[in-house]
Amino acid sequence: xxxxxxxxxxxxxxxxxxxxxxxxxxxxxxxxxxxxxxxxxxxxxxxxxxxxxxxxxxxxxxxxxxxxxxxxxxxxxxxxxxxxxxxxxxxxxxxxxxxxxxxxxxxxxxxxxxxxxxxxxxxxxxxxxxxxxxxxxxxxxxxxxxxxxxxxxxxxxxxxxxxxxxxxxxxxxxxxxxxxxxxxxxxxxxxxxxxxxxxxxxxxxxxxxxxxxxxxxxxxxxxxxxxxxxxxxxxxxxxxxxxxxxxxxxxxxxxxxxxxxxxxxxxxxxxxxxxxxxxxxxxxxxxxxxxxxxxxxxxxxxxxxxxxxxxxxxxxxxxxxxxxxxxxxxxxxxxxxxxxxxxxxxxxxxxxxxxxxxxxxxxxxxxxxxxxxxxxxxxxxxxxxxxxxxxxxxxxxxx
Numbered sequence: 556x557x558x559x560x561x562x563x564x565x566x567x568x569x570x571x572x573x574x575x576x577x578x579x580x581x582x583x584x585x586x587x588x589x590x591x592x593x594x595x596x597x598x599x600x601x602x603x604x605x606x607x608x609x610x611x612x613x614x615x616x617x618x619x620x621x622x623x624x625x626x627x628x629x630x631x632x633x634x635x636x637x638x639x640x641x642x643x644x645x646x647x648x649x650x651x652x653x654x655x656x657x658x659x660x661x662x663x664x665x666x667x668x669x670x671x672x673x674x675x676x677x678x679x680x681x682x683x684x685x686x687x688x689x690x691x692x693x694x695x696x697x698x699x700x701x702x703x704x705x706x707x708x709x710x711x712x713x714x715x716x717x718x719x720x721x722x723x724x725x726x727x728x729x730x731x732x733x734x735x736x737x738x739x740x741x742x743x744x745x746x747x748x749x750x751x752x753x754x755x756x757x758x759x760x761x762x763x764x765x766x767x768x769x770x771x772x773x774x775x776x777x778x779x780x781x782x783x784x785x786x787x788x789x790x791x792x793x794x795x796x797x798x799x800x801x802x803x804x805x806x807x808x809x810x811x812x813x814x815x816x817x818x819x820x821x822x823x824x825x826x827x828x829x830x831x832x833x834x835x836x837x838x839x840x841x842x843x844x845x846x847x848x849x850x851x852x853x854x855x856x857x858x859x860x861x862x863x864x865x866x867x868x869x870x871x872x873x874x875x876x877x878x879x880x881x882x883x884x885x886x887x888x889x890x891x892x893x894x895x896x897x898x899x900x901x902x903x904x905x906x907x908x909x910x911x912x913x914x915x916x917x918x919x920x921x922x923x924x925x926x927x928x929x930x931x932x933x934x935x936x937x938x939x940x941x942x943x944x945x946x947x948x949x950x951x952x953x954x
Contacts, residue, residue: 683930685740688919689732694725695915696732697790702908703877704791706899709911719793727796728789735782742775743823747831765835769828773820780819781812784880791881799883807885818876818888826869833861851929855921862916870909 689696701712716724750768757764776783789796803811837857844850878891895904 683737685737686733688922689729689736691922692915692919693729693732694722695911695918697725697727699908699911699915700787700790700877700881702911703874704881706895706903706907709908712911724793727793728786731782731786731789735779735786739776739779739783742779743772743827746772746775746827761835762832765828765832768831769824772827773824776819776823777813777816780816783819784812784814787877787880791877792883803883803885811885814882814885815876815880818872818879822869822872822876825872826865829868830861830865833864834858837861851925854925858921858925859917862919863913866909866912866916870907870912871905873912874904874907 698709698712698716701707701716702709705712707715720727747765747768750771751764754764754767785797785800788800792799834857837860841853841857844853874895875888875891878895879886879888882891892904895907899907
C-alpha cells in the first residue's frame with residue numbers, strides 16, 4: 556500500500572509502507588499534488604549515481620509547526636561533482652485569512668493619525684450638514700424645546716410661539732444654534748468614525764466599539780454646554796431669555812451654565828448609541844448602490860430609522876435636561892422630575908414633545924444622512940486625489 560505522493564516540477568517523491576524508500580524518478584507529465592494529505596513519516600530520498608543521500612523527518616508535529624511559520628516543508632538537493640544543484644523546495648503558505656491576521660501591528664502614532672483623518676472625514680461633512688439643518692428646521696427645534704419645558708401639545712406650542720413674536724420667534728437662539736449645532740454634530744460623527752478607526756484592530760464586538768464612541772460624544776457635549784444653555788433659554792423664553800440667563804448666573808454663579816450637563820451627556824449617550832448602532836447595522840445589511848438617486852434614498856431610509864429609535868430611547872432624559880437648563884432659577888434634577896410628574900405623570904415624562912421630536916428628527920435624520928453621505932463621498936474623493944498627486948510628485952522627484 557502506497558502513501559501519498561507529492562510531486563513537484565518533473566519529479567516526484569514517494570514512500571512505501573514496506574521495503575526501501577521509492578527512488579527519485581522523472582515523470583513525463585509534471586504535475587503538483589495538494590499538500591493537504593496526511594504528513595509523511597520518516598522519509599529517505601536517494602538519487603541514482605549520487606554519493607549523497609538526504610534524510611528528512613516530517614512528523615505531524617513538525618508539519619504543523621512548519622505550516623504556522625510558513626517555513627519550507629521539504630527540501631532536497633542533488634550533488635553533481637562538487638557543485639550542489641538546488642532541486643526541490645516546498646512551502647506551505649498560510650491561508651489568506653491567517654495572513655491578514657498576521658499583518659504588522661500599527662504603532663500608536665499611526666493609529667491616532669488614522670483616527671484623526673477618519674474623524675475629520677466624518678466630522679466635517681456632519682458639521683456642514685447640521686448647519687444646513689439649523690437654518691431649515693430651527694422652527695421645529697424651538698417648538699420641541701418649548702414643549703419640553705411647558706408640556707403643551709404641538710399645535711398649542713406653535714400658536715403660543717407665533718403669538719409671542721410671529722415667525723421670528725421661532726428663530727430665537729439662531730446664532731448660538733449655528734455654533735452649537737454643527738459643533739455638537741461634528742463631535743458625534745467624529746467620535747463615531749474616529750473611535751471606530753482607533754479601535755479598528757481591537758478584538759471586540761462592534762457594539763462595544765459603538766459604546767466607546769457614544770461615551771466620547773457625551774464628553775464632548777459637556778464642553779459645549781454654555782452655548783447650549785444660551786440657545787435653549789432663548790428658544791424657551793424668547794426675548795427674556797438672555798436677561799433670565801444673566802440673572803441666573805448672577806444668583807448661582809457661572810456653574811449654572813453647565814446645568815443639565817449630566818442629563819445632556821446621558822441623553823447624548825442614550826441617543827447617540829442607538830442612532831449609530833442602527834445606522835451602522837443597516838449600512839452593513841442593506842445593499843450598496845452606485846446610482847446617486849438610489850444611494851441617497853438608501854441613506855435617507857437609514858437616517859429615518861436611526862432617528863426614530865434614538866428619539867424613543869432618549870426623549871425622557873431630554874425633557875429633564877431642557878427643563879433644568881431653561882429654568883429661570885437654579886433647580887435640582889429631583890425637583891424637575893417631581894414637577895413633570897405632578898403636571899402630566901409618567902406619560903408626560905416619557906412622551907412630552909415626542910411626536911414633534913419624531914417629525915423633526917425624522918426630517919433631520921433624512922437630511923443629515925443624505926448630506927453627510929454626499930459630504931463624505933466628496934471629502935474621500937478629494938483625499939484620494941490629494942494622495943495620488945503626492946504619490947506622483949514623490950515618484951517624479953525620485954527620478
